[in-house]
Amino acid sequence: MGKKETVIPITIKPLGKTRWNDFERLFGKRGACGGCWCMAWRLSPREFAQRKGAGTKRAMKQLVMNNHPVGLLAYMGKEPVGWLALAPREEFIRLKNSRILAPVDDLPVWSLPCLFVAREQRRQGVSVALLKGAIAQARKHRIDTLEGYPEEPYSEDIPAAFAWKGIPSSFRKAGFFIAKQRTPKKPIMRYYVRKSP
Secondary structure, three states: OOOOOOOOOEEEEEOOHHHHHHHHHHHOOOOOOOOOOOOOOOOOHHHHHHHOOHHHHHHHHHHHHOOOOOEEEEEEOOEEEEEEEOEEHHHOHHHHOOOOOOOOOOOOOEEEOOEEEOHHHOOOOHHHHHHHHHHHHHHHOOOOEEEEOOOOOOOOOOOHHHOOOOOHHHHHHOOOEEEEEOOOOOEEEEEEOOOOO
């Protein structure tokens, strides 16, 4: 008989001042992807282009050091392995100008626009754990509605640069459903935390 593989449990923690170094380690020199530091949704395209890299890193660090809710980290043991952005929809400027991702209704929602998993830990359930962690955080903070914007992959082998919004199957596994779909591969998915409208 072969050796039984040890499964390391995934734990989810909100990003705060004491976890900044973990976030920095997870994102690495490239800021996860192209110097983003998870600021692409929070800035206009022009401002993002001007600031990406050191500027976006400083902007995210300032939010964190000011105790602003920005998202969740996933850990395997003490190692940070994943990230999920989580904040009120109105904080993500790019959503305001998107026709495809325009509001479904007038409910106040918290958005999950960005999901990043370290290369070595992909396909191990980190994305689903982060989404379930967001639901737990929402219950704790009395947030009624969560909303994500995953994209249906064109093939099974998804480059990291194209999976940063998450994929619908991960959202479905966490209990989300399609609330609106204006284009075939880009649904708006929701989870009603406290009550369905």
